[in-house]
Amino acid sequence: MPNQKRTKIVATLGPATSKRETLKQMILEGVDVFRVNFSHANYETVKENIATIRELGKETGITTAILADLQGPKLRVGVMKEEVVVEPGDIISFCTGKEFEGTAEKVYMNYDSFPKDVKKGENILLDDGKLMFRVLETNGKDTVKAEVIQGGPLRSKKGVNLPNTNISLPALTQKDKEDAIFAISLEVDWIALSFVRHAEDLQELRKVIEANCKYKIPIIAKIEKPEAVANIEKIVAYCDGLMVARGDLGVEVPAEEVPLIQKELVRTAKRARIPVIIATQMMETMISSLTPTRAEVNDVANSVMDGADAVMLSGETSVGKYPVQVIQKMSKILRNVENSPLIRVPQEPPHIRTNRYITKSICYHAAIMANEIEAKAICTLTNSGYTAFQISAWRPAAHILVFTSNYRILSRLNLLWGVTAFFYDKYVSTDETVEDVNRIAYDRGFVTKEDYLINLAAMPIVDKGMVNTLRVSQVK
Structure with missing residues (x-):
């Protein structure tokens, strides 16, 4: 168990993952989160897949999170x-x-x-920018005439990007609302919203979740529009995670700007202490080949070096020939680079005195102290998962072991870097609970005799309040 990777893998479901055995092998090879892409989703198939994944969780003892990815205003x-x-x-x-x-x-x-929003001289990009057109005229009603600038095959149902146009579509379409309600009914762990432009887009999705669900489902903002990059500080205040969706982003802004935007977005997420996923074309060659290119291996490694919590596979697992092998290869790359001393993440202590300042401060000091005393594990008891988000963001060298009696957050925490979550519902006294979770850490091989552990808890323990106690213990 302790040889596990810390960076998480998100794999997209699709025709290539329709067999139970394939899903099982993918979980065993290291998938932490399965993504449902609602751009191409059939409700019946989604329902079956999620049921299978949850059954496999019981069978393998490995919980896997479900991420529902809403299409957004995809043209x-x-x-x-x-x-x-x-x-x-x-x-x-x-x-x-x-x-x-x-x-x-x-x-x-x-x-x-479209004819109302677009103006003469603006560009229309098709099929991830492979084709380019320039607007000659629009009648403002139902027809836009355009000249081909860059040609090629014009195929059915291909996506359209309008990098110069201010589109009037809402970020949450009617289809998205229906898909979100369906996803909520299946108790998914995360919901991602595509083409986010403003913080208001996320507030709208939050209202849909609140109206249809009695608990909070965290939201991931997919960053793929220049407006989102410009508004990022406001956006992070209203979401629980970011996704750097490089496919559309690389079409909406010049492709050469994407690498630095990626680095900046990861830094922003780390400062906000929310997880960040790097997505699109990570191992694209492996859709049809058993071997990734050196550049792809480097791309995955660099995303980890930047400080990403998770890396995502799209076509590689949804329609690719080798959905299991691509997970094997990716896990190998992650394990090889993620403990490098070259990785730097923002380490400034929390300074804004919100009502959770004490908890944030304890989590920060737990991560720093764990590194100083070379503790092998940080064990935290949580009911909301908040401490797991905080500790993970500080990237300690120690294992982050999270114990919770809240089944709802058990698989959700799978997206967070370095976090392993356990169901635990025995709350007696602080001393007994600390001994108990330390024994579990020892039994699972995360610590050995004489190792130090750091325990975080809320005292009194039965109140399940905010973390207010840090304790150092040693395995005897």
């Missing part, structure tokens, strides 16, 4: 009648209204306000 073209290849200089019309099959002359666009 797409319609279905094409036949294979169309456009060349630079060609003129094509993008039409809204009633859906129709596209041709080389005109294609359907699923965004009704």
Whole structure:
């Protein structure tokens, strides 16, 4: 058990993961979170997959989190009648209204306000930026005429990006609301919102969750728009995690700007002490090949070096040929780099005196002290998971062992760097509880004789209040 990796792996579900045995092998090889992509989700299939994952959790003794990823205002073209290849200089019309099959002359666009929002001279990018068009004119009602700048195959249902256009679509569409309510009914652990632009987008999703759920489901803001990067300080105040969604981000802003934006977003998340996921094209070659490129290995390693909590696989596990092998390879890379002394994360102590200042301060000092006395584990009792978020953000060398009687947060904590969570519901006295959790740490191989542990608890222990006690113990 102690040889486990600390950086977490998020794997996307899809046709390639439809077999129970495949899911089981992926869990055993190191998947911590399964992502449901609601851009392509069939409710019945999602329900079956989640039920299988939860059964496998009981069977293997490994809890895996479920992340519901809402599509957001994703713009797409319609279905094409036949294979169309456009060349630079060609003129094509993008039409809204009633859906129709596209041709080389005109294609359907699923965004009704498109002719109103777009202006002459702005760019339209298709299929992750592989095709580029420039707007020649718009009638403001249902047709936009554009010239092909960069050509290629124009395929059905491909995504559209408008890097220069201020779109009027809400971040939470009607489809997203329905998907969110469905995801809540399945008791998912995290909900991610795509194309977040402002803090208000997250507040709107929070209202949907509160109206349909009696407990709080944490929200991940997917950063893939230039407005989100500009508003990041406000956004982190209203979300519980960030995802650097480099696919759309690399189309919405110049691709060469993405590496530095990634580093800045990770730093921002670490300062806010919320988890951050790096996503898109991490091991893309492994969709069809058993070996990743050196650049991909480097990319995964660099994301860990930046301080990411988790790295995410999309097509590699949803439609790829080798969903199990890609997890094996990724786990190997993570284990190899994550303990490097070259990794630096912000280490400034908490200074804003909120009502949780005492807890934050204790978690900070626990992480620092664990490194100083070379404690092998930090054991914390929690009912909300708050201390797990805090300790994880300080990146101690010690194992972070979280004990909770709250089943709802058990799998949720799987997204956090270095955290291993256990169900624990025996609260007698502080002394007995500390001895008990230390024994579990010893039995599971996280500590050996003479090792130091740091225990965090709320006293009196039966009140399950905020952490207010730090204690150092030694395995005898």
